[in-house]
Amino acid sequence: MQRHLISAADLTRDDAVLILDTAEEMARVADRPIKKLPTLRGRTIVNLFFEDSTRTRISFEAAEKRLSADVINFSAKGSSVSKGESLKDTAQTLEAMGVDAVVIRHGASGAPYRLATSGWIDAAVVNAGDGTHQHPTQALLDAFTMRRRLIGRDAGLGQDLAGKRITLVGDVLHSRVARSNVDLLHTLGAEVTLVAPPTLVPVGVGNWPCEVSYDLDSTLPKSDAVMMLRVQRERMNAAFFPTEREYSRRYGLDGERMARMPEHAIVMHPGPMVRGMEITAEVADSDRCTVVEQVANGVSIRMAVLYLLLGGNEPAVSHARTAEEK
Amino acid sequence: MSKTLIRGAKVLGGAPQDVLIDGQTIAGVGTGLSAEGAEVVEADGKVLLPGLVDLHTHLREPGREDSETVLTGTRAAASGGYTAVFAMANTFPVADTAGVVEQVYRLGQQHGYCDVQPIGAVTIGLEGRKLAELGAMHESAAGVTVFSDDGKCVDDAVIMRRALEYVKAFGGVVAQHAQEPRLTEGAQMNEGVVSAELGLGGWPAVAEESIIARDVLLAEHVGSRVHICHLSTAGSVEIVRWAKSRGIQVTAEVTPHHLLLTDELVRSYNPVYKVNPPLRTERDVLALREALADGTIDIVATDHAPHPHEDKDCEWAAAAMGMVGLETALSVVQETMVETGLLDWAQVAERMSTKPAEIGRATGHGRPVSAGEPANLTLVDTAYRGAVDPAGFASRSRNTPYEGCELPGRVTHTWLRGKATLVDGKLT
Numbered sequence: 001m002q003r004h005l006i007s008a009a010d011l012t013r014d015d016a017v018l019i020l021d022t023a024e025e026m027a028r029v030a031d032r033p034i035k036k037l038p039t040l041r042g043r044t045i046v047n048l049f050f051e052d053s054t055r056t057r058i059s060f061e062a063a064e065k066r067l068s069a070d071v072i073n074f075s076a077k078g079s080s081v082s083k084g085e086s087l088k089d090t091a092q093t094l095e096a097m098g099v100d101a102v103v104i105r106h107g108a109s110g111a112p113y114r115l116a117t118s119g120w121i122d123a124a125v126v127n128a129g130d131g132t133h134q135h136p137t138q139a140l141l142d143a144f145t146m147r148r149r150l151i152g153r154d155a156g157l158g159q160d161l162a163g164k165r166i167t168l169v170g171d172v173l174h175s176r177v178a179r180s181n182v183d184l185l186h187t188l189g190a191e192v193t194l195v196a197p198p199t200l201v202p203v204g205v206g207n208w209p210c211e212v213s214y215d216l217d218s219t220l221p222k223s224d225a226v227m228m229l230r231v232q233r234e235r236m237n238a239a240f241f242p243t244e245r246e247y248s249r250r251y252g253l254d255g256e257r258m259a260r261m262p263e264h265a266i267v268m269h270p271g272p273m274v275r276g277m278e279i280t281a282e283v284a285d286s287d288r289c290t291v292v293e294q295v296a297n298g299v300s301i302r303m304a305v306l307y308l309l310l311g312g313n314e315p316a317v318s319h320a321r322t323a324e325e326k
Numbered sequence: 327m328s329k330t331l332i333r334g335a336k337v338l339g340g341a342p343q344d345v346l347i348d349g350q351t352i353a354g355v356g357t358g359l360s361a362e363g364a365e366v367v368e369a370d371g372k373v374l375l376p377g378l379v380d381l382h383t384h385l386r387e388p389g390r391e392d393s394e395t396v397l398t399g400t401r402a403a404a405s406g407g408y409t410a411v412f413a414m415a416n417t418f419p420v421a422d423t424a425g426v427v428e429q430v431y432r433l434g435q436q437h438g439y440c441d442v443q444p445i446g447a448v449t450i451g452l453e454g455r456k457l458a459e460l461g462a463m464h465e466s467a468a469g470v471t472v473f474s475d476d477g478k479c480v481d482d483a484v485i486m487r488r489a490l491e492y493v494k495a496f497g498g499v500v501a502q503h504a505q506e507p508r509l510t511e512g513a514q515m516n517e518g519v520v521s522a523e524l525g526l527g528g529w530p531a532v533a534e535e536s537i538i539a540r541d542v543l544l545a546e547h548v549g550s551r552v553h554i555c556h557l558s559t560a561g562s563v564e565i566v567r568w569a570k571s572r573g574i575q576v577t578a579e580v581t582p583h584h585l586l587l588t589d590e591l592v593r594s595y596n597p598v599y600k601v602n603p604p605l606r607t608e609r610d611v612l613a614l615r616e617a618l619a620d621g622t623i624d625i626v627a628t629d630h631a632p633h634p635h636e637d638k639d640c641e642w643a644a645a646a647m648g649m650v651g652l653e654t655a656l657s658v659v660q661e662t663m664v665e666t667g668l669l670d671w672a673q674v675a676e677r678m679s680t681k682p683a684e685i686g687r688a689t690g691h692g693r694p695v696s697a698g699e700p701a702n703l704t705l706v707d708t709a710y711r712g713a714v715d716p717a718g719f720a721s722r723s724r725n726t727p728y729e730g731c732e733l734p735g736r737v738t739h740t741w742l743r744g745k746a747t748l749v750d751g752k753l754t
Contacts, residue, residue, distance in 0.1 A: 086636065086639075087640055087641050088639060088640065107643075108641040108643035108644060109514075109526050109642065109643065110524065110526070110595030110641060110642045111642075113595045114595050114640075114641050114642070117594075118639075130525075131525050131643070132526075133524060133525030133526075134525070179525060202522035203517050203521075203522065204517070204518045204519040204520070204521060204523070204528075207519045207522070207523075208522070208523075
């Protein structure tokens with residue numbers, strides 16, 4: 001494992017499988033009455049959020065607390081950042097307070113990379129989403145969810161996603177989730193298809209390790225998992241598509257379309273969902289939809305990532321058991 | 327009057343000759359010239375060029391003296407071998423009145439490192455709506471002949487047409503920053519494979535090419551000349567080539583960085599590579615070199631754009647666009663055009679001195695190295711090769727993309743009308 005987690009593209013297959021396997025161990029902790037490990041006791045992690053994202057922030061915070069880390073939450077709003085302080089000064093200020101890791105969410109693509117590589121700070125950097133670039137822990141929790149559902153909780157250990165057919169539908173152009181997923185799923189051996197109106201696919205997508213289709217209906221029967229991406233209503237005003245209704249008709253997932261998917265296939269969504277836009281309530285609330293599981297899995301994945309980046313070489317869970325037994 | 331004898335210089339890269347400067351002019355060029363009463367500079371096989379002329383410099387004064395002033399910018403120019411620079415109008419206040427252009431012009435004269443020829447804004451405040459008083463700027467002491475809203479595109483077709491027509495009255499030229507604004511909203515880098523991966527807003531080549539296509543057609547329609555700033559794409563080259571073949575009066579410039587660097591460098595998210603127009607692809611770079619070699623692109627212009635450290639020491643999206651270039655331009659041209667065999671030194675002189683002086687009507691610059699001509703000269707040690715060290719720059723800013731890069735060539739001497747502004751690599 002590397003010192004930072006900036007991009008899903010930086011992970012090798014073995015790194016990724018190790019994270020997924022470690023996350024399974026972490027998930028078992030959640031089944032215990034006391035959901036806490038002493039692994040990161042005495043370590044300080046700051047959640048540095050320049051963009052509002054309550055879900056992701058809470059997920060990281062839960063993961064950090066379950067590993068017994070000391071947690072500092074820093075939200076850019078109402079802070080010195082709104083008074084013009086630079087990313088560099090903010091990060092250096094936090095590091096001066098003795099921070100071991102920085103979990104950063106930033107609106108500018110590349111901000112976590114800059115933080116990790118510019119010599120501004122020494123702390124480990126975890127990218128919690130940067131602009132329209134990457135969101136690697138989201139891709140990891142998605143892969144974790146797929147492996148559990150499509151292969152099995154125990155059967156999946158040590159396995160990748162070789163041969164699984166994964167379809168991502170929606171606003172690929174503005175989606176860091178799509179970029180991270182394409183990179184990670186490819187590394188894990190899955191076959192990825194992106195489905196979107198041509199306006200929402202980036203120029204240059206031809207070099208990505210995936211297929212691109214403009215036709216959702218023909219792709220659904222060949223999918224083991226279908227991930228719906230959120231489409232922001234503002235995109236309509238920038239002429240990416242004519243109306244919300246037309247988008248839903250052509251690219252939204254409703255019950256009728258879901259029925260065309262193979263029986264074992266699952267529906268995923270990184271949240272927050274826009275019900276009635278890219279997904280109908282019927283699909284969102286069905287058993288095949290893994291949205292709530294993805295949230296739960298997010299905590300396990302983030303525990304695994306932080307443990308592997310900060311926890312050194314000691315085994316996480318067995319070590320924890322010893323500690324509990326004492 | 328003082329005399330200087332430059333002994334054994336390869337004039338325009340030719341056989342070694344002596345060049346005698348007497349006062350402000352070249353008194354003689356030949357072999358075995360007498361050194362009597364003259365200070366001798368042993369050129370020792372270095373290449374002597376006419377003083378370089380930069381049609382596209384940002385000196386930042388007035389308004390952003392924290393990044394550059396006329397003094398520091400002209401010292402940087404002299405260091406890079408320049409004897410004349412055209413100062414862009416996007417200062418604070420904007421150079422859209424006779425008062426501002428005269429101030430900038432006089433500062434250049436007062437400091438004496440390099441002639442400063444101000445460029446006037448085409449429109450008031452660079453806002454693209456109302457023509458600035460172009461005639462007043464032309465008639466001022468600064469004698470402005472080049473007009474540009476550089477940094478912004480004159481995107482209104484009617485305003486552009488009128489500007490092209492209007493400046494004909496006094497032989498002016500409009501230099502267009504070709505960037506269709508709607509196609510580049512939120513643009514951060516060249517749109518293509520790399521932007522798709524990095525998730526940075528794409529800056530499509532067509533945003534440049536569509537404006538160039540429109541403007542050459544406008545220039546043809548009204549019979550005016552138009553100059554294209556910092557052309558950066560293979561498609562733009564094709565359009566300019568076509569326009570020239572039709573006899574349209576179009577000239578074009580390319581920056582040194584667009585001749586060398588590609589958008590692959592943006593993968594570092596290091597804003598030192600953030601520039602407008604953005605770095606393009608390898609294919610574009612090769613097309614630009616070829617076009618500069620065959621004359622489709624007339625000149626090299628630096629687009630020297632100084633920025634304070636804090637404006638580059640940040641995340642990509644927050645960073646300012648631009649690179650300093652005056653002190654590395656000739657080295658980059660040697661690397662990309664001379665060492666590759668695309669240009670000889672006489673052709674470099676044409677593209678970095680003669681033609682830019684012609685386009686901007688800079689009298690006394692870009693002249694032949696021969697007796698009777700003004701002694702604006704640059705001596706280059708072309709055998710030198712070394713790493714670029716920004717700490718040694720005369721510019722107030724350090725935002726160079728070449729830090730640590732090994733490049734050939736070093737300007738050792740510059741003379742402005744016979745007065746040495748640079749001696750043995752040191753400013754006087």
